[in-house]
Amino acid sequence: MKDKIVSYIKSLEPAIFGENCKPITSVKISKVVERDYSINYNIIINGTKYLLKLNINKMLDIDSMLGVEYNILKYMNGVFGPKVYHLDTSRKTFPYDIIICEFIDGEAPKEYNKHVLVNIAKVMSVIHSIDTDQMKTFLPTRTPFENFELFTAFPKDIKKTKELAVINQLIAKAKHELYNNKSLFTNINQCFIYYGIDLNNLLFKENKIKLIDWSLSCKGDKAEDIALVFAAANIFHKKPLDQKTRNLFLEQFTLYGDDRTLAKRLKLFEFLTSLYILCILYRLLYSPTIPKEILKKHKKRYESCLRYGIGYLTHK
Template sequence: MLRERLLPILQKYINRKDFKSYMLLEGSSKISFLAQGEYNLNYLLQTSRGEFVLRINTASQMNLDNQIAYEFQALKLLQNSGVTPRPFYLDDSKKAVPYGLLVMDFLPGEPLDYRKDLLLAASTFAKIHSLEFGEEETDFLVKSDRPFTAIYQEAASLLNKYFSCSRADKGIKGILEKALLKAEDKIKEEEYLLQEPWRVVINTEVNSHNFIVNRGYDICHLIDWEKPIWGEPAQDISMFLIATTTMWKRNYVLGPAEEKAFVNKYLESLPEHPSKVTLDTRIEMFKFFNYLRAISWCAMAWTEYTEPGRQLVNMDTFEKIKAYIEPSFIKRSLLK
């Protein structure tokens, strides 16, 4: 597997003089596999200065020319939040290692548990969404001025891969086509957002395992920043709450009382903003489009997972992908 083939290359890399000098390391360092995502590999780097995460991108979901640099720059932007990993090192040359890599904080803890950590997560979102930046600081970020249009276009592009796949189920294709037609009609709702735009750095991938909770210090970090954009905070909050997110790793669905408690804590933790009173409305509007994007991504990913030669295969993820494109699930989420 790729993660194993890279280990000897990375072991040599982290003990090079230039790397050790930049990271202020003494003696020899060790590296071991930690975790993987769909398009990244994460290794635990043990050094004289403590532990770090060495992260490698194998592809870009955002179709960026330099995915790892984008992620590094986003982490630099967010480092004063206190709830995101601090980045320390970037190598996007792809010379000594055939993929771009960065080094960031290793944050000990456990993935978020919706039964225990909802209010901590709400505070984490508030700390990130409270950060203020000059326009020049966020110029590099992908912008989402018309978020429903952007999500619809992304979903349509993802679904094209499913629609054109000879292995795809015809019945599921028909249901997804109906969902796209409904989305075309609902896009007009984004005019409400344009009347009073609310823009912050959002993560766009807020499933439970992208959070690390350290209960000893009563803090929750949002650690995976592969796809940040400059967009509506309600997009992240809505995505955090919907079933495609909560079921992804935890097989849990939030009840109305839990949703309300989470949103109330988030609002209490935010500084004053004129759009706070409209957050509930914005969240509800985003739910349909976040479901659409999640299900469309699963349809696209299904074509990749069933294609021979894929580099990264996570069978737990594949099982969830199949569940999310079941006709009953699509209808319940998008066509009710």
């Protein structure tokens, strides 16, 4: 695979990496990172570091997750995320979508401490205030009801287990709660939401946060974006954020003072997004599309988080 990637990069036009980029003569792969949805290659082209991502696991019914990410990062141009240089969705060289972007030499946080949460909230608050008019050609819009259908739909050939039976019961409960409270979403102003906050998607560089995975970003309800932070902190670290920490987080969103239903939507969305995480974990464990080497590497973590999450939601 590495040799194939090197050949692929050498076949690209140098102008992709900037007007002054010289012909590509040297390509080295310094590191390979296997993530849940992708394999990331740290590559060095003519002495400069880049990141090449192969989207190896199509877990959701979204035509081009990397296509969405590419257009968002192109628009952002290095603000809050890496600069992006190349997208290939032809699947001619590899049976996967490919994206090449800036390599960010940052440090991933290990826990949701005060410093991390405050910085996440500040970045999210700015993201939520971005004018989406110039992004409407590529930024998808998803209502809470569309997200529910997207994340809770399992493929027909998924393995049937006791855990899946419990998850399906939780899905039925969540659907009832969502549609029973649909009045909460009347006249809600949708905004640009990141929809992917987890410590694995964060890097600190020069004391500033960079977000490295924008594939699920969309125009949606800001409360759902915030609730996903609470859900991810709980499910992946098995410790719900206490009320004091939540209040500290919410204090950073100064523009939300007039949002009268925010608290009620947050409560509902925290249950929903926790359930979505469980659905994703189950797909990762039992979907036939995930490469065996990646499943083997992450299986214990998936199983542990799934067990905890099922127990937590069942007793809520």
